[in-house]
Amino acid sequence: MHPRIYEAMSRPIVGHLDPYFFQVNEEIRAGLNACFGTKNDFTMVISGTGSAGMECAVANFVTPGSTVAIFANGYFSDRITEMARRHGGAVQRLEKPWGRTFTDAEAREFLHAVRPQVAAYVHAETSTGAHQPGGAICRAAHEVGALVIADCVTSLGGMPVRVDETGIDIAYSGTQKALGAPPGLAPITCSPRAVEFLRQRKSPPASWYLDLKLLLDYYESAHRYHHTAPISMFYALREALAIIEEEGLESRWERHRRNHERFVAGLAEMGIRMHVAEGERLWTLNTPVVPEGVDDAAVRRHLMEVRGIEIAGGFGPLAGKVFRIGTMGYGSTGENVDLLLEALREALSAAAGGRA
């Protein structure tokens, strides 16, 4: 993390009803709206991690018995599925192998066939490195009167999200990915259409902690006590958003794109190809294919023990098949990419040597 963010967390805490806290919250809201690419009034942070953001979206917009159409191509769409079922949704899934994305025609056909109340997709799939554009999904969903939930955990702050232009009704994220803050908060934004749904909703969601109507009463003008927000995390997020504003959002995206491409080019020179097709890749999270015969765990262990670099492995259907390597936030620099390529070359060679 950027040193300024560590410093921000050590600032004196204030009470959860202190006017200063709500001022901090307003600054966060403005910064998040810029990152989300929205003019929504309804933007706030949930006092939990990205998964709490996901459950907040599901709990508030999936009512018992409603049909939920899920674009299933990775771990996090499976998680949305599980949550939607727990909250009483009748789930319909359009499935693709992990790492593939959905075409406009597939999205349209699926949504017109299922005619759901809610559609959900993962904009940036952390388990596969795939980037799912949402325009066609949102257009088709709105044609059949559905609200659209988009998981933007690994894209917000590192890639364009463009909530308004895309037509996303509910987008959520986490703070510890491309926003560059510590984990602990989940930004969420809701379109006027989603807010209208909340207003009309008759029975409350099962979750009191994640009830957006109650949260709105707290963060909006009434400031009715709901819970004691984790103020130090708010300081950290505000600082992270200030850093983003100083860098400029477009410049930041461009930095992420450039360093991702530098990494992919370096991998290609080593003969390593990417799991996700060109043009469908995240700039924040890369999934190179583990070379034939290489023990991916040995490579990851070597990187951690010798270089102190943590990369992740694939899991589920991609276990042992891909590495998952973040190039995001403060850490996304040309120097880091070059260091990473060198370390990876060394670790692969050591793993191959160990095998011989």
Place this chain on the structure above:
Amino acid sequence: MHPRIYEAMSRPIVGHLDPYFFQVNEEIRAGLNACFGTKNDFTMVISGTGSAGMECAVANFVTPGSTVAIFANGYFSDRITEMARRHGGAVQRLEKPWGRTFTDAEAREFLHAVRPQVAAYVHAETSTGAHQPGGAICRAAHEVGALVIADCVTSLGGMPVRVDETGIDIAYSGTQKALGAPPGLAPITCSPRAVEFLRQRKSPPASWYLDLKLLLDYYESAHRYHHTAPISMFYALREALAIIEEEGLESRWERHRRNHERFVAGLAEMGIRMHVAEGERLWTLNTPVVPEGVDDAAVRRHLMEVRGIEIAGGFGPLAGKVFRIGTMGYGSTGENVDLLLEALREALSAAAGGRA
């Protein structure tokens, strides 16, 4: 907060599957078990604030259709009621005016009449300042085969909780009260009996984020990924628990008791009486009665504006009738109590002057 806790939050973050993170977590567990007064294996922190701890207890132990007996004498028992209903519980309440507590005989009679699956009470009621002992509740609940949930948000770390001796099955708290850390985490501990209930439970709780079985798979040996825990908050809590251990838990309780009594004595000298009967008061949170004819909001505003001291007002049936004044954690010192008494005397006199 203690300066060491601010410093702790600025330590470098590590990944949520890093062995170091789990080491920090084990240290937290040991420290929490000491504060809770338990030998439970099942003690962890929820990645949300105290209210997330409450919802976690309710979501995991109140199954749809089960009877929940609630000892209702303040705001937080009302909140448990609301959550229990949302999670499908059939709630039975034994009601008392805010600030009163339940006798052993009342507890026994109620629980034997209702024969619930779950009983819940608030050990330290932040809305009233009342302290509810739990021994009789737990004994009677166990006689009828019920599990007992106790809200210890405002007692843990500042007053004896004694989970094992009392017989509490599920106790939860928050980090920002007498533990002296920032808000953001909710400690929870479960008795072997409660763990057995979880094991036998057929359908999962509505909340995925607060599902204790999944959380156990993450924090226990398997370390199966669940969510990205807010590591900086863990550092803060670990430091807070280390400070408690250095002071000594019994000494810390004694400090809280002593400063509470010093405050009550000072109030008595000013002719101000306490809302809660002697012997039933919290040592962490005091509820002096607002003197006849005094505008409590004017007093609070004066304290905040002139002295920078934040005290809370009563709400619900106690709106305008009591002040709610914390004497807990790092801030519970004789000097602070004297300063507070002096400031309060001044504010009351100014409020009276303004009225005259």
